Amino acid sequence: MHRGEESRESDGESSAKSRRLSIDSTASSRKLSSSSITTASEVRSLPSVTLPGPSHLFPPLQSAGLPIDSSEDSNPGRIPGEGQNVLGLDANLQRQQHGLFPSSPSSSNPPSGTTQFIGQSTPGSGFIDPASLNVASSSAIKNLIDIPTDDMLSTPAIPSYPVLTFDPSWEWFGNLFGWGSDTNIDLDVGLQNSMFESNGVGPASSTDTLSAAWLLCATPRAGSPVTGEGNRAQGMADPFGRKDDTPWPNIFKPNVPDRPLTLGGVKASSDTRPPRSGPKSISEASRNAMLSLIYLSHQPHWLMPDIDDFPDDDTLSDFVDLYFEKFHPMFPILHRPTFFEGDTPALLLLSVAAIGATFADLKYRPLAVALCELVRRMIAWMRGSDQRAKFDRHALAAFTLQTALGVVCGSREMFYHAEISRCSLVTTCRRLHLLRGLDTATEELYKKKEHPSNEERYRAYLKDEERRRLGWGVYFLDAQMSAMLLIPPIFMVNEARIHPPGEEALWEAPNAEAWASIIAKGEAPDPRLPRPRFLKLLSMCMAGQDGQMVMSDFTVGIVTYTIWRLLMDQRSLQKAIGVGLSENGMDLAVCFQTDILDTQPGYLLTRLATSTFPIRSPSYLRLCPAALYHHTRLVFTRPGLIQRVKHLSGKYEPDMTQEGSLLWLKTWLADGPEVRKIVWHAGVLSELMAENPRGSIGELIWTFDCALIFWIVLKHAPQQLTSALTVAFFAANWLCITPPEMWIAHGGQITFPLLGASTTWTVSAMLRIFMDRLHKMPWGLAVQYHLVLNKLLEAESEGD
Numbered sequence: 001m002h003r004g005e006e007s008r009e010s011d012g013e014s015s016a017k018s019r020r021l022s023i024d025s026t027a028s029s030r031k032l033s034s035s036s037i038t039t040a041s042e043v044r045s046l047p048s049v050t051l052p053g054p055s056h057l058f059p060p061l062q063s064a065g066l067p068i069d070s071s072e073d074s075n076p077g078r079i080p081g082e083g084q085n086v087l088g089l090d091a092n093l094q095r096q097q098h099g100l101f102p103s104s105p106s107s108s109n110p111p112s113g114t115t116q117f118i119g120q121s122t123p124g125s126g127f128i129d130p131a132s133l134n135v136a137s138s139s140a141i142k143n144l145i146d147i148p149t150d151d152m153l154s155t156p157a158i159p160s161y162p163v164l165t166f167d168p169s170w171e172w173f174g175n176l177f178g179w180g181s182d183t184n185i186d187l188d189v190g191l192q193n194s195m196f197e198s199n200g201v202g203p204a205s206s207t208d209t210l211s212a213a214w215l216l217c218a219t220p221r222a223g224s225p226v227t228g229e230g231n232r233a234q235g236m237a238d239p240f241g242r243k244d245d246t247p248w249p250n251i252f253k254p255n256v257p258d259r260p261l262t263l264g265g266v267k268a269s270s271d272t273r274p275p276r277s278g279p280k281s282i283s284e285a286s287r288n289a290m291l292s293l294i295y296l297s298h299q300p301h302w303l304m305p306d307i308d309d310f311p312d313d314d315t316l317s318d319f320v321d322l323y324f325e326k327f328h329p330m331f332p333i334l335h336r337p338t339f340f341e342g343d344t345p346a347l348l349l350l351s352v353a354a355i356g357a358t359f360a361d362l363k364y365r366p367l368a369v370a371l372c373e374l375v376r377r378m379i380a381w382m383r384g385s386d387q388r389a390k391f392d393r394h395a396l397a398a399f400t401l402q403t404a405l406g407v408v409c410g411s412r413e414m415f416y417h418a419e420i421s422r423c424s425l426v427t428t429c430r431r432l433h434l435l436r437g438l439d440t441a442t443e444e445l446y447k448k449k450e451h452p453s454n455e456e457r458y459r460a461y462l463k464d465e466e467r468r469r470l471g472w473g474v475y476f477l478d479a480q481m482s483a484m485l486l487i488p489p490i491f492m493v494n495e496a497r498i499h500p501p502g503e504e505a506l507w508e509a510p511n512a513e514a515w516a517s518i519i520a521k522g523e524a525p526d527p528r529l530p531r532p533r534f535l536k537l538l539s540m541c542m543a544g545q546d547g548q549m550v551m552s553d554f555t556v557g558i559v560t561y562t563i564w565r566l567l568m569d570q571r572s573l574q575k576a577i578g579v580g581l582s583e584n585g586m587d588l589a590v591c592f593q594t595d596i597l598d599t600q601p602g603y604l605l606t607r608l609a610t611s612t613f614p615i616r617s618p619s620y621l622r623l624c625p626a627a628l629y630h631h632t633r634l635v636f637t638r639p640g641l642i643q644r645v646k647h648l649s650g651k652y653e654p655d656m657t658q659e660g661s662l663l664w665l666k667t668w669l670a671d672g673p674e675v676r677k678i679v680w681h682a683g684v685l686s687e688l689m690a691e692n693p694r695g696s697i698g699e700l701i702w703t704f705d706c707a708l709i710f711w712i713v714l715k716h717a718p719q720q721l722t723s724a725l726t727v728a729f730f731a732a733n734w735l736c737i738t739p740p741e742m743w744i745a746h747g748g749q750i751t752f753p754l755l756g757a758s759t760t761w762t763v764s765a766m767l768r769i770f771m772d773r774l775h776k777m778p779w780g781l782a783v784q785y786h787l788v789l790n791k792l793l794e795a796e797s798e799g800d
Helices: 003-011 026-033 040-044 091-098 138-144 185-189 212-218 229-233 284-297 313-330 336-341 346-358 362-385 387-391 393-408 412-431 441-448 454-485 512-520 534-542 553-576 600-612 620-636 641-648 658-669 672-691 697-716 741-746 763-775 780-799
Strands: 750-752
Touching (some): 313 346, 313 620, 346 393, 362 387, 362 412, 387 412, 393 412, 393 780, 412 454, 454 553, 534 553, 534 600, 620 697, 641 658, 641 697, 658 672, 658 697, 672 697, 672 741, 697 763, 697 780, 763 780
């Protein structure tokens, strides 16, 4: 039983509230969040926080503040009885930034032999006067750090030596750059550059020396921390793909907790300096300002959230179920059977629940944004507090899911962080070599045993496929964000050198027996059989040699977005040599031959799109080729069109003007055949999404783009959809690939099943149709896009 459960039972709380995280009081939680800026004596008097999991895993909270002289209180508005302000911060700023409440008086006298820190702030301003800041030496700072020892901890598993003090004699850091230097920068400042221990140095297990960040990252829901000894004892391969330590600077493999950052004993030079001819570039006030920033940046920077309404375990479980029902088929990087049966860390559970909340009832959708932000903060804290969390597989999976949700949850801040996180995810994926490598667990198994059991084969397959799908998940997310947001990708296509993901039937098999049965019946190929790696598969598809190949749904999605990237690369190359660009470097509105779609990637995308239609109920990943086929026509038939339409609809573009975009679009709208071709593809794409709603991220982006295409054409060139000639009536549906040539050439009435006949289309009616579709979508970004269309509708109504 978790400690939190015992506490709730002993307190006799109601059953409804027993499912909530228990905290002694709001004030206690706010004090806890600011513990790192109070004195050590104040920390010991704080009430404890009830957390799930065994209590012996968490050492007592210890923190040392930077005390000031109690005789100097420059803040006249200070609350009587409040603890001394650190660095002279006024009480209001402390309460706002750290959630502090007035605390009981406690001694703020510094330890003997240390220098007191005196900071004066402008009354009521919340800013420190750097000129009045007195700073102690590095040795004094070191004495102020209160290091927990084994006497403070409740478990004998913690080493008895002071594990958090920095030992400058650590030889295991090695030579950082490996080019004959006798000094080690990482050693001097207390950073890590290795995960392997040397003779008599450091713990062998990554969790022998515990930290709170690593515990929460590696501790499963069952409550027991994951040790690192088992992998090494069983002869399992290094997750970084190397057997020995290395001096190369690009290898960063942390295996011990972070240690206090020091300056390595570096002091001011005693050498006589020549007289300075001019003023100093850094004054004493500037230096003190730097120190002030150092102290402030090492304090808690988030207010303690109000978690009284944190969902209970039943609600969170419902969110997890919704994730696997709705989102997992579109982004299958997690193994469902082991997720429910295995020891899944709480961080990954919460990231999954955050996405699941998006698909819950409307009242729960704002909760998805809050949970997404909480997961982001947890990941940021873990990665900043313990370097090992950067390369933990579960933490990377949670980070990937949080980034995917951040793009479309509707929060502008989350959208911003998602673009940054994408770079971090790709870098981590590269360091772990998730898309590279030769040996696999299956191959290693058959080297040891000629006839392994089904259970052994299944476990080896899971190890390979979990690693493979995690790497492909990062690649797929990067490609999706690139295609949907029209931004450059981070990954290069030729970095993917492993096999593509395997069949979904094997991936979703609940156990070894079912897995072996699927292979025996021929429903999926044996993973051990030879198959082409991704780049070879891609080249075979380009050459038209993929007719007999069987690709999983995930592989189809990956290949499709890779094709989109190749098309984007072609356009980037054309821009680099000036094809289709004006004198100021902008895309031309007049017709010019790009030939982007009349290439091998374009032909392959057409073939994949055609293969979608025989499927009775295609998954989202199987729909991707058809959807991207039409979307590429919107983007590459007239490069710059989507950007200009979005700019005219209200999106900010720093290198465009409203007048310039309107002139550009009117020039393009004069080309009737091309306008009708774009409208036809937008209509078919909108039908495809409406006929096959999957709640995907792509469905949201593509629907919005289609709405803008119809808006700009109906508002500024409705005559391009009519014809003075007597022509036949035309119809289209989501199964269509090629527009009717006669309609493209001459225009006339065309009908789409869910949009009606073109003769009945108006700007207002079309905007309402797409607004209704966006309203039904689960993502928060759909609300923002709905508001964009609503503004256009209001402007249209005012114009009438």
